[in-house]
Amino acid sequence: MTQPQSASVTSPILSLGALVRESESRLDAAGIDQPLLEAAWLVEHVLKLSPLMQRVNAERLISIAEWEQVRALVARRVAREPLQYLLGTQEFLGRDFDVTPSVLIPRPESALLVDEAVRRCAQTSGATIVDVGTGSGCLAVSLALAMPTARVLAIDASAEALVVARTNLAKHGLGARIACYHGDLLAPISKEGLTGQIQVVISNPPYIADEDVATLQPEVRDFEPRLALVGGHDGMKVHRRLLEQAPAYLKPGGVLLMEVGLGQAAAVCRQAEEQGQLHTYAVLQDGGGIDRVVCFEKKDVSLWPSSR
């Protein structure tokens, strides 16, 4: 569609209904799964009118400026930029989180990590919990709000991700309660005096194998941060390193909970057993029946019979 030559930037040129239909048809032609729904959400983002009110006001005229804003968003979606980055938000466990291309878009299956951490801390007031690779901060925020007495620490190797995490901590009133650290795995908290003090280390590490990156959906492959996605030749590089580091920080009976990719659970559990200080107490499946979260408990060596 071309812009009328004589129209000024503010003059109304198109009805709302026509804008939604045009957007839907461009998204549909690009192979987007739910083109009408996504068109309505993008229009809502610009015009602040719900999809229902868009239908009620279908005859309302919109300005060229509004039309151009929607058109620019639709073009980005046609190029497969994730809808969440365009809208700037994603829901996780019933709360809204800001998301930018610096952070992974929270996935519903990661709620398994939160549920298990809460279950393990049910009897412990003032538990210390560390979220390694916090990204948007969705896990740290959910944990802190579910456990008002817990001390929560959030770590990420990406300084840009931590900017987003801090925004989300503030958004949920937790800016003063969750401490953020920048750096590699547990190294940033090595001087916090937490050796043998932590009840839960929780992590959704990057777990895509190098060679599988090319097979990902373009929304993931081309837009989500590599550091959040890719975990070395077999996708388990970060899991292995965390299995080595976490036991020193966990209390006896403390737990390490890690999300894993399809087909990785057995290998990660084997590595934990070989390493000797942890034992696998559960492997949790997601809604699709995939082994998604591996759960390890630190053995209490004080209960072991002494060898004479």
Ligand SMILES: C[S@@+](CC[C@H](N)C(=O)[O-])C[C@H]1O[C@@H](n2cnc3c(N)ncnc32)[C@H](O)[C@@H]1O
């Ligand atoms: C899969 S994302 C998970 C983000 C968030 N926890 C979630 O569940 O949505 C992995 C996160 O780990 C971070 N990360 C990757 N390698 C890391 C490392 N060696 N140390 C600390 N953080 C790391 C990435 O920057 C990214 O934010």
